[in-house]
Amino acid sequence: MTPAAAHIATAAAESHGFLSPTGIEIAFLLVGLLTFGAAIVTVTTKQLVHAALWLVATLGGLAVEYLLLTAEFIAWVQVLIYVGSVVVLLLFGLMLTKAPIGRSPDADSGNRWAALTVAVASAAALVWVVVDAFRTTWLDLNGAAAGSTAVTGASLFQNWVLPFEALSVLLLAALVGAIVLSRKAKADAADAASTTSLPSARSEKEEAR
Secondary structure, eight states: OOHHHHHHHHHHHHHOSTTSOOHHHHHHHHHHHHHHHHHHHHHHOSOHHHHHHHHHHHHHHHHHHHHHTTOHHHHHHIIIIIIIIIHHHHHHHHHHTTOOSSOOGGGOOSOHHHHHHHHHHHHHHHHHHHHHHSTTOOOOTTSSOTTSHHHHHHHHHHHSHHHHHHHHHHHHHHHHHHHHHHHHHHHHHHHHHHHHHHHHHHHHHHHHO
């Protein structure tokens, strides 16, 4: 590369800033807005099945964000585990508990402002923790990819193995709870059917007499 070309490339790199975003940055912003909108619809809709489907859109948007950040392994893990397993588990739990398909007015407890306050406080705490933890951290762009399989696996099974296993136990507990609730509902329905059949049998005997 000639000195003039190197000077032009350096000047172009220095001219890039907040007011001149690249195409990837614009796509990242647009996908982030769409993902945020899908997340809002997920927690505000009164139809449980629609909430699960909007959750698929939200998690899919996060996977696209990971792809734009060149973390392909994390993106495919997001799709396979969260979109392909967690949401299917939620839908399976809804089917086992015989949740209503249409609108569910009982799904709104009336504590929206309290829930919004807790959500905003939790988001602020998470942002503060992440910013404080990575404030002085610099990424080596010339080194190994930060989202590669080797780096992610080493970080997951060395530093985050306990939360990873705790999440799996939580999902298993949710599935077992859904099965227990479904069996209890079937037992209650059988008891109700038996109690209604007893008076009818007695009335038939009295008529026969």
